Amino acid sequence: MKKGVSVSFLAKTICISILFIIFFGCGSENLQLPADVAFPPTFTNIRNRILIPRCANCHSGVVSHKVLLATEKMAIVPGNSAESTLYQKIESGEMPKYGQKLTDEEMEAIKSWIENGAKND
Numbered sequence: 001m002k003k004g005v006s007v008s009f010l011a012k013t014i015c016i017s018i019l020f021i022i023f024f025g026c027g028s029e030n031l032q033l034p035a036d037v038a039f040p041p042t043f044t045n046i047r048n049r050i051l052i053p054r055c056a057n058c059h060s061g062v063v064s065h066k067v068l069l070a071t072e073k074m075a076i077v078p079g080n081s082a083e084s085t086l087y088q089k090i091e092s093g094e095m096p097k098y099g100q101k102l103t104d105e106e107m108e109a110i111k112s113w114i115e116n117g118a119k120n121d
């Protein structure tokens with residue numbers, strides 16, 4: 001009788017462990033953040049991760065939202081990335097002038113930031 005109890009206890013423990021592994025082992029993939037969450041398209045994020053390290057050497061105005069939006073050269077049209085010179089230049093790969101092009105993820109972040117109104121956050 002005692003043996004029977006401990007065997008079933010063992011079986012239950014194994015069962016629960018397997019369920020645990022299935023649940024959390026497979027579920028962890030779903031817990032991974034999608035690309036747009038991994039790089040939230042906010043001005044602060046874009047400024048700190050793209051504009052300051054990749055553009056500010058040559059375009060000092062990019063560090064301030066107010067200046068950036070007022071800079072004719074950057075020609076940001078809130079809500080319309082296709083009409084925004086800044087987006088055209090990064091998409092075509094003309095900017096940054098030297099060094100690596102922006103990654104797709106970085107370009108997407110800038111695109112959605114502009115499409116969502118190029119807000120300051």
Ligand code: HEC
Nearest residue numbers: 051054055057058059073074085086089090095096097098
């Ligand atoms: C090494 C210096 C350098 C870096 C880094 C750089 N630019 Fe430029 N950028 C220039 C120069 C110089 C011009 C003037 C036009 C030209 O020579 O193409 C320019 C022009 C521009 C223009 C206006 C183009 C026009 O037709 O009026 C935009 C928009 C622009 N840059 C955006 C950016 C962005 C965004 C970044 C960062 C991702 C960046 N640049 C990085 C040097 C740079």
